[in-house]
Amino acid sequence: MGKSIGGTSHGWSRLEEISCPRSYYYKYVLQLRQPADINLEIGTSFHAALAYRFGALRDEKEPSLAACLQAAEEVVTPDIYRSHVRRLVETYWEEWPLPEPFSVVCVEHEHEMMIEDAPFTGRLDTVVQQPDGRLFVLEHKTSGINPAYAHNFDLYLVDHQITGYAVLAEALLGRQISGVIVDLMYKGSKKKGKPDEYSGQPVAYRETFLRSDDQKADFRRQVVWMNRAIRHASTTGEWWCQPKSCHKYRPCPYAMLCQEPRRDPAELWLELGGKIVEEGGEEE
Numbered sequence: 001m002g003k004s005i006g007g008t009s010h011g012w013s014r015l016e017e018i019s020c021p022r023s024y025y026y027k028y029v030l031q032l033r034q035p036a037d038i039n040l041e042i043g044t045s046f047h048a049a050l051a052y053r054f055g056a057l058r059d060e061k062e063p064s065l066a067a068c069l070q071a072a073e074e075v076v077t078p079d080i081y082r083s084h085v086r087r088l089v090e091t092y093w094e095e096w097p098l099p100e101p102f103s104v105v106c107v108e109h110e111h112e113m114m115i116e117d118a119p120f121t122g123r124l125d126t127v128v129q130q131p132d133g134r135l136f137v138l139e140h141k142t143s144g145i146n147p148a149y150a151h152n153f154d155l156y157l158v159d160h161q162i163t164g165y166a167v168l169a170e171a172l173l174g175r176q177i178s179g180v181i182v183d184l185m186y187k188g189s190k191k192k193g194k195p196d197e198y199s200g201q202p203v204a205y206r207e208t209f210l211r212s213d214d215q216k217a218d219f220r221r222q223v224v225w226m227n228r229a230i231r232h233a234s235t236t237g238e239w240w241c242q243p244k245s246c247h248k249y250r251p252c253p254y255a256m257l258c259q260e261p262r263r264d265p266a267e268l269w270l271e272l273g274g275k276i277v278e279e280g281g282e283e284e
């Protein structure tokens with residue numbers, strides 16, 4: 001584990017891994033990546049439908065379900081997923097019919113900022129304003145776990161990823177962000193023996209999570225601290241483990257590598273069906 005890297009630049013998508021320096025090392029130093037799978041395809045396609053819906057609302061137009069379905073279909077690739085994505089978009093539409101109880105301020109906005117000496121970037125799905133004037137980030141998530149049974153909404157009460165969205169939106173707009181509304185689409189469960197197919201009815205959930213100034217200040221400190229920790233690890237080659245991160249949202253893809261510390265991680269990764277992205281290659 002002696003490979004060093006020079007300067008570091010950490011976007012929000014990387015901060016999820018920054019909670020464990022060892023996973024950062026596997027993903028961004030050794031460039032060990034997972035091949036795209038059905039979940040990524042479905043999430044991207046569903047996201048495109050909602051980006052269309054909220055983009056139209058921002059522009060004070062009335063989006064139609066048909067246009068949202070078309071936006072989703074433009075980015076989904078394999079035909080076998082199309083009908084499932086269609087069901088997700090239709091379910092969302094039935095659960096949250098127009099008009100929305102808020103106005104849309106911005107959609108799919110990429111923003112970069114510095115927090116002390118730490119670069120921090122991220123993409124905001126949507127920022128909305130409620131009738132009382134308060135601003136919220138609206139985040140769209142898809143999940144294979146039904147929150148009605150797994151209580152996985154509880155995670156968001158203290159989740160630092162959504163706090164990060166609030167910090168980013170405050171920097172972007174120069175206004176206070178009261179919290180984050182999480183739209184969570186349960187996709188249904190995977191069919192037994194058919195890992196590429198889903199059964200069961202999708203369900204759309206929406207919950208609002210407030211964020212205090214203290215939580216935002218803690219988040220900023222964490223970004224600064226973890227950026228320094230990563231820079232230190234990159235010069236010493238000591239990429240330490242943070243086992244609290246192993247099962248946060250889903251099992252860490254690098255768990256097998258951590259279990260086999262004497263194997264060459266890149267070799268083992270390839271044996272497990274992973275891939276290695278060359279310098280300057282595709283980025284997730």
Ligand code: SF4
Nearest residue numbers: 020023246252255258
């Ligand atoms: S399995 Fe756990 S300790 Fe290992 S890289 Fe993943 S999060 Fe870090």
